[in-house]
Amino acid sequence: MNGLYDGEFAGYKIASPAELDTALREAVVAVDANVLLDLYRFSPRTSSDLINTFKSLGDRLVVPHQALREFWRHRQRAQGSPRGATKTATDALAKSGRGMTDTLTIWAKAVGVNHGDLTQLTGQVNELVRGLQEKLQQSLAHTDADRVGDPILEQLEELLRGRVTSPLPDEEHAECVAEAGRRTVAEIPPGYKDAGKQEDGSADGGAGDYLVWYQATRYAQEHQRDLLIVTRDEKEDWWWRQGAEFIGPRPELALEYGSLTGRRLFLMRPTDLLARAFVLEVDVDEDSSADAGRLFHLAEIDNQQPATWTLEELAVLLVELDAHAPAQGAALRLAASGPVIRYDEVSELGIDPTYSKVDRFTRPYLRVTVTLKNQGLLHPALPSIFRIGAVGFTVPEEVPALLRTLAAN
Known part of the structure; x- marks a missing residue:
């Protein structure tokens, strides 16, 4: 006779807060590429807190080789993300200002407002837009001042020394790419949601998520430990979700890892990790978790409201x-x-x-x-x-x- 979580139902066991704390103290912690790239997008304080949290893990920290490969592919784009976001925002403000000015001009003609009053109103709009644009530039300058050179890369060089898995042999890599393709067609997690996001010119094709999964699980298996994956990926081919709530890893993934190792699988987002950093006796700024969650929330909104082709x-x-x-x-x-x-x-x-x-x-x-x-x-x-x-x-x-x-x- 079996129980509630035996056999094929093992993946449905939801981690309690105490079990998550134990995983933080004892499990292998694998970090995905999106978390490393977000170190450039977070505020300097949040990035520092996250790196300190990773340091506290010691030799339990690991980065799958595939995750580091994707980090290097996208690092320059992530490094320029604050500057690009600022340009997008300043351009949008200018466009909004022009729209408000046009609206006021049409309104003034319709109700007979004299030229002097219209000039005063449009001047207030222009002054508001310029003031906001200057604030954005000041904020960017402050961020740039905190990141002269590339302190993120310097800290990662020290943090990840000896913590990246070895590349897969060519034959094993080819087998993983083929397995990722089979899973994509059958919609078996992880990675099938990225079927249309193959890396341009990459030998990995759309297999990136599966390669990260394969390398992380095999490393944790070798060390006979539970596995905790830290990722900002919020898609349903990683997470077991109920509406906006993230319950835990997909039951299929938890079952697969349990069948492979006899151990537990856990998932955390950077915002969750920072909120629980006290478990590792790491002091973090009270705003860091919220800052990490802000990026996650923006990604979530983007996924809920995707652009459509015109x-x-x-x-x-x-x-x-x-x-x-x-x-x-x-x-x-x-x-x-x-x-x-x-x-x-x-x-x-x-x-x-x-x-x-x-x-x-x-x-x-x-x-x-x-x-x-x-x-x-x-x-x-x-x-x-x-x-x-x-x-x-x-x-x-x-x-x-x-x-x-x-x-x-």
């Missing part, structure tokens, strides 16, 4: 695909008849329905998309047009109608 953006994409990846452009046009493009429909374009071939087929599209986003021609939060499925590519629901409109014009 006619103009789809037209730009097709022009670039026709010029640089005509087979992908032709395949995308097949979606005019419905949201699923079957693999057998595009076989004449050179597509092989095995995952590795499908993955390679999407890479030219990804390169074009990244370029267009960097040029500001596509919204940065647009979802992938090609999502790899069991029988074919799936496109966002708005795309077929847009394709039909473009074909009719």
